[in-house]
Amino acid sequence: MPSNSSALRATTLLVVEDDRALLDALRPALETVADDLVTAGTVSEALAALAAQQPEIVILDLGLPDIAGADACRAVRAETGSPILILTARSSGGEKVKLLDAGADDYVTKPFATDELLARVRALVRRSRAAPAGTMAPATIIDGDLEVDLREGTASRGSVPLKLTRIEWAILRALASQPGRTFTHRQIFDAVWARPYGNPSQYLRVYMTHLRQKLEREPANPRFLITDPGVGYRLEVPPRREDA
Amino acid sequence: MTPADAGTTSATKDLPPAPFQFNPIVGWLVWVAVFGAFWISCISVRPHIEQVHAVLGFLLVVLGAAATSTRRLALTLAIGGALAINLSFEEPYGTLFVHKALDALILIGFLAVALLATQLVSTARRQAAVARRRAAEVEQLASERIRLMAENEHAVMLQEAARAKDALLAAVSHDLRTPLTTIITLADQAAARGETGSVSIGREATRLSHLVENLLEYSRVHAGAWPVRLDTTIVEDVLGAVASEVRSRIDDHPLSVRAQPGDPLLAAMLDEALAVRILANLVENAAKYAPDGSPISLEALADGDHVVFAVTDAGPGIPVVEREKVFEAFYRGERAAPDVGGVGLGLAIARALAELQLGTLTLAGTGVSGTRMEFRVKRATIEEPPPLAA
Structure with a gap:
């Protein structure tokens, strides 16, 4: 694994973008994060490209001429397991929920800074390499005197053990399966509760509050358990000391 | 004028006029007077007329009353007519006795025809009244429906307008954001190569995009095109x-x-x-x-x-x-x-x-x-x- 994260590159990057000018402008920047750049101007071209070769990351613009919006995302998701990064002109919470539920991994709202786009691509590469399907990454969350061992199911602050309930562990593990990725409320229910259960949306908020009370130093100004307003929750794992 | 008024007016306007009818009290006064006058005049010319003339006359009075006044008046006059015929035109005069079998038959015949005719006329009138009321109701419902359809059409139009506004704003925002992204990307790269001036291009493009964003949001709020999920x-x-x-x-x-x-x-x-x-x-x-x-x-x-x-x-x-x-x-x-x-x-x-x-x-x-x-x-x-x- 490369020690410097800014050197992280995707092997193949598929960019689905119909605006020539934007594609030409992005090309030199994207070539710094991918060995091989494949482009497509429509969803059907993208599907043909996916049939020929599976890229490591897909960047998908939502304003394509043949299929628009979340349907485009669903069509691409059906053909690949690789992370999908969405470029979108809209930014409402409802739109984001739809995209994430349709299988997107992350989204960037236009207009964006080049650095931000590249950082998102690198984060997706790092995430997909660190967590091949099913495994849990990371095994532990360590921040100051807080230590959470997700595999063992133990947590402590200093020498004081913290007691998490079964559901709190399940939520934490679901979020930890892909740190930095926002999970919609629905995705969290699906991971934690196998069947319909009470008022899940409100219960989830209550469980998250309990988790923050236990794990965060300042629950109202959290460091790990981050709310993506109107969309869902994500776990931000603080950089490990040995990495820093 | 309210739409309901419009409905009633147009309903009565389009229907045939209701048949003539006396106010109940006036009807009683008029027909009892006619009945009395006919009876008295018949008695005064009794030697010159036959019983059948009087019977037909009373029958006409009963039918007239049935057609222009209440059923109760017509029934009363029918019974009154039978009594008058018995008293004044069947011997012995002045009594309720009937000597000839034919006279009794005439009396029963008169009563039966008068009652039956009254019943038929009043039933027909009642049905006509019901029909008229129904027609008026139908008319009113129809005009109500037209009004509702017009209102509905207006609501649909407003909805369409709001949707069109939203679609326009979305399209404008998309069409502005994509080129702005291109400009910002190119400026970023030029700045990375150390080209002077490109930093300002990037900064100004970012500022422009904030302005565009604010204007679009302001118009969306005012177009009522902002979905809210409380x-x-x-x-x-x-x-x-x-x-x-x-x-x-x-x-x-x-x-x-x-x-x-x-x-x-x-x-x-x-x-x-x-x-x-x-x-x-x-x-x-x-x-x-x-x-x-x-x-x-x-x-x-x-x-x-x-x-x-x-x-x-x-x-x-x-x-x-x-x-x-x-x-x-x-x-x-x-x-x-x-x-x-x-x-x-x-x-x-x-x-x-x-x-x-x-x-x-x-x-x-x-x-x-x-x-x-x-x-x-x-x-x-x-x-x-x-x-x-x-």
Whole structure:
């Protein structure tokens, strides 16, 4: 694994973008994060490209001429397991929920800074390499005197053990399966509760509050358990000391 | 004229006129008078006429009454007619005795014909009245339906207009954002190559995109094209989301975040994304106008059946004369430094978004020093999972 994260590159990057000018402008920047750049101007071209070769990351613009919006995302998701990064002109919470539920991994709202786009691509590469399907990454969350061992199911602050309930562990593990990725409320229910259960949306908020009370130093100004307003929750794992 | 009036008028206008009918009292007076006059005149010419003439005459009177007055009057006159025939035209006169079998037959025949005819006429009249009423009702329903259809058409048109506006705004925003992204990307790359001037291009394009964004949001709020999803939300969720969103954008201002002490489950009825947007905007405003390094505080407190989110800075404050003006569109403070970007829409949009959540956004405090903005929404109760499930 490369020690410097800014050197992280995707092997193949598929960019689905119909605006020539934007594609030409992005090309030199994207070539710094991918060995091989494949482009497509429509969803059907993208599907043909996916049939020929599976890229490591897909960047998908939502304003394509043949299929628009979340349907485009669903069509691409059906053909690949690789992370999908969405470029979108809209930014409402409802739109984001739809995209994430349709299988997107992350989204960037236009207009964006080049650095931000590249950082998102690198984060997706790092995430997909660190967590091949099913495994849990990371095994532990360590921040100051807080230590959470997700595999063992133990947590402590200093020498004081913290007691998490079964559901709190399940939520934490679901979020930890892909740190930095926002999970919609629905995705969290699906991971934690196998069947319909009470008022899940409100219960989830209550469980998250309990988790923050236990794990965060300042629950109202959290460091790990981050709310993506109107969309869902994500776990931000603080950089490990040995990495820093 | 109300639509209901219009319905009745047009209904009576299009139907055939109702048959003539006396007012009940007038009917009684007129027909009893006719009956009496006929009877007396018949008696006076009795030697010259035959019994059948009198019978036919009384029958006509009964039928006339049945056609123009009440059924009860006609029945009364029928019985009266039978008595009059018996008394005055069947021997022996002046008694109710009947000597000839044929006379009895005539009497029974008269009564039967008079009663039957009265019954038929009044039934026909009743049915005609019902039919007329139905026709009027149908007419009224039809005009009501036309009115409703017109109203519905109007509502559909308004809806279409709102949808068209929304679609237009979405298209404009997409068509502006994509080229702006291209410009910003090219400027970023040119700046990375060390080309002088490209930094300004990037900065100006970013500023332009903020302006476009603000104008679009302002028009969306005013077009009523902003979807709002009110939901019971934990206040701490909102505070945390604001804090993590603004952290990288407020430079060296220390941000303190404070939730209602002792009540981590304090909840409010709001749209989480909109609430975070308002508060993030307020915190960024504070960072923009307050002196470098000065602290900003973000807090949420329960206040009766409301929750108040407050953003306080240690900046110059807002003069009393400007306190309401700052919420007006396109207003920029007298003291605002010319290099502070924006067109003066931020607070107008924030207030409109607060109102969309049935809340308020106001300026609190004395205005002497520091600014305290309060976003107030309805308090709510979050539904807690049953203890065993945890």
